[in-house]
Amino acid sequence: MSKVISLSNHKGGVGKTTSTVNISVGLSRMLHKRVLVIDMDPQANLTQSLGVEGNPQHNIYGALTGSYALHPIIIEENLHIIPATLDLSGAEVELSAETGREFILRELIDPLRNQYDYILIDTPPSLGLLTVNALTASDHIYIPLQAQYLALQGLTKLLEVVERIRKRLNRHLSLGGVFITQYDQRKVLNREIAQTIREAFQR
Numbered sequence: 001m002s003k004v005i006s007l008s009n010h011k012g013g014v015g016k017t018t019s020t021v022n023i024s025v026g027l028s029r030m031l032h033k034r035v036l037v038i039d040m041d042p043q044a045n046l047t048q049s050l051g052v053e054g055n056p057q058h059n060i061y062g063a064l065t066g067s068y069a070l071h072p073i074i075i076e077e078n079l080h081i082i083p084a085t086l087d088l089s090g091a092e093v094e095l096s097a098e099t100g101r102e103f104i105l106r107e108l109i110d111p112l113r114n115q116y117d118y119i120l121i122d123t124p125p126s127l128g129l130l131t132v133n134a135l136t137a138s139d140h141i142y143i144p145l146q147a148q149y150l151a152l153q154g155l156t157k158l159l160e161v162v163e164r165i166r167k168r169l170n171r172h173l174s175l176g177g178v179f180i181t182q183y184d185q186r187k188v189l190n191r192e193i194a195q196t197i198r199e200a201f202q203r
């Protein structure tokens with residue numbers, strides 16, 4: 001049974017996509033895990049980063065809108081992807097009146113859960129329906145944070161959404177952790193903010 005993990009933070013440019021690429025390649029190549037990544041961001045940076053070109057016939061948009069099941073594309077032996085295409089940007093509006101709209105991704109993933117050790121979901125820089133679908137389908141959320149001024153601003157909002165999803169949509173969702181990206185230990189501000197983040201999340 002796979003672990004489903006969302007990398008999520010509604011702030012853009014914090015390293016969601018880069019971390020999804022690096023973690024998925026690490027898990028598959030170095031730890032020989034079977035990994036599926038799902039690109040839930042209409043910007044399709046994950047899809048492009050992993051070398052999927054053109055307009056893949058089967059993509060996350062078509063699956064979310066009910067045209068077909070998930071058809072993973074093989075990047076390499078243990079690393080598969082459900083790519084995104086630009087038309088995903090219309091999905092939030094198109095699905096907004098659908099009954100059970102928060103559960104669409106979870107239902108799509110269900111038949112694949114035995115085929116992978118890890119399913120990693122890269123999310124868009126928003127807290128809209130695509131992110132809600134990702135979190136409703138996930139066992140864990142990991143939050144990338146930059147060690148920059150105001151890094152923690154907006155995080156309260158994200159944690160509130162996580163809490164609401166846990167209450168209403170997915171009681172299995174847990175905060176796997178936060179991690180710092182783009183860290184430069186030579187910078188005083190980076191070190192100070194990293195310390196603040198550590199203190200805020202120490203268990």
Ligand SMILES: Nc1ncnc2c1ncn2[C@@H]1O[C@H](COP(=O)(O)OP(=O)(O)O)[C@@H](O)[C@H]1O
Pocket residue numbers: 011012013014015016017018019045125180181182183
């Ligand atoms: N851990 C990291 N160290 C250094 N640079 C990073 C790191 N993670 C991301 N970046 C850089 O930061 C920028 C934004 O990263 P990206 O993954 O696209 O963010 P997001 O998906 O959250 O919008 C990119 O230019 C990327 O190369």
Ligand SMILES: [Mg+2]
Pocket residue numbers: 016017018041045123
């Ligand atoms: Mg991204």
